[in-house]
Amino acid sequence: MQEITVTRTTQPKVKPTDESKLGFGKIFTDHMFLMDYEAGKGWFNPRVVPYGNFSLDPATTVFHYGQAIFEGTKCYRRADGGLQLFRPADNMARMTRSAKRMGMPALDEETALAGLKKLVELDADWVPHQDGTSLYIRPTMIATDVMLGVHAAARYLFFIICSPVGSYYKDGLKPVGIYVEDEYVRAVRGGTGFTKCAGNYAASILAGDVAEQKGYSQVLWLDGVEQKYVEEVGSMNMMFAYGNHIVTPTLNGSILPGITRDSILTLARQLGYEVSEERLAIADIFADIKSGKLTEAFGTGTAAVISPVGELCMKGEKLVIGGGQIGPVAQKLYDTLTGIQYGKLPDENHWVTKL
Numbered sequence: 001m002q003e004i005t006v007t008r009t010t011q012p013k014v015k016p017t018d019e020s021k022l023g024f025g026k027i028f029t030d031h032m033f034l035m036d037y038e039a040g041k042g043w044f045n046p047r048v049v050p051y052g053n054f055s056l057d058p059a060t061t062v063f064h065y066g067q068a069i070f071e072g073t074k075c076y077r078r079a080d081g082g083l084q085l086f087r088p089a090d091n092m093a094r095m096t097r098s099a100k101r102m103g104m105p106a107l108d109e110e111t112a113l114a115g116l117k118k119l120v121e122l123d124a125d126w127v128p129h130q131d132g133t134s135l136y137i138r139p140t141m142i143a144t145d146v147m148l149g150v151h152a153a154a155r156y157l158f159f160i161i162c163s164p165v166g167s168y169y170k171d172g173l174k175p176v177g178i179y180v181e182d183e184y185v186r187a188v189r190g191g192t193g194f195t196k197c198a199g200n201y202a203a204s205i206l207a208g209d210v211a212e213q214k215g216y217s218q219v220l221w222l223d224g225v226e227q228k229y230v231e232e233v234g235s236m237n238m239m240f241a242y243g244n245h246i247v248t249p250t251l252n253g254s255i256l257p258g259i260t261r262d263s264i265l266t267l268a269r270q271l272g273y274e275v276s277e278e279r280l281a282i283a284d285i286f287a288d289i290k291s292g293k294l295t296e297a298f299g300t301g302t303a304a305v306i307s308p309v310g311e312l313c314m315k316g317e318k319l320v321i322g323g324g325q326i327g328p329v330a331q332k333l334y335d336t337l338t339g340i341q342y343g344k345l346p347d348e349n350h351w352v353t354k355l
């Protein structure tokens, strides 16, 4: 692992006093972690520095050809005041997988992880205290060559910024309404759907805006070929409960392999639920909601945690799920996952790193 230098800020910011008003990703801490890459040299100069602007040439390749990937992970404050991270090494490993698909260099995962810990330790007072709050950590890699030819860049910047957050959706655990997108698609086989590249999110913004105008929080993406099968909700993987049987779309290359998705599937099995990963036709989901066989729907994600879905709308047809309330399966999984993340329940899977 490389030595990380630290330059402390001389102008610490005022921290938010009302943690109930944090929202998501609006405030940033005092420091950030940076590390540079050059082809032939590898990753170098890992450093924690005061949070601040970058100065980039307008011809920097990330602005033109979008070699940009990111991750999302969180630091939680335990009741005893101590801090802990949840599966951060899995985020770094996923960033390397995203990088490979995007023609970007593999991350120096060990140094990135050490930088993340150093940064969070330095900004520890920014980790909020209130139930349901955390420090959201955003590792990001961008191409920084200055040229207009379409090639993989030879220079990259890896950075980590942190933001104290509350719940991702404004109403917390209150079930959200989701619009099933039947015009646009998010990803196709052989594309970048399994990566956390910025372009996947850019491609989702128009559909998200249209759904919001119709009163829905997000869109549910269908497969990019037949537009028949359930994929994911951009910021969350989707799960459906049939009583105590949980089903979720199989990872097929166009769905993000969510770390929360994997944690929930593991915990669900350990709690005795039946779990299957399948190709799920949206028509079957709608039929099963109508017949009452499908009892709950919920999304999983680092930002979203577990978000119950109380309504699905497709081509104007609106169906309420589970009476529009959070169901027992989502509640049990939420309590178990957050119990581990906040240090209230034993970490039998060794997912937690104490700081």
Ligand code: COI
Pocket (backbone or CB within 6 Å): 071, 072, 073, 201, 234, 235, 236, 301, 302, 303, 304
């Ligand atoms: C996350 O859950 O960390 C995400 O990256 C989703 C979203 C905020 C873009």
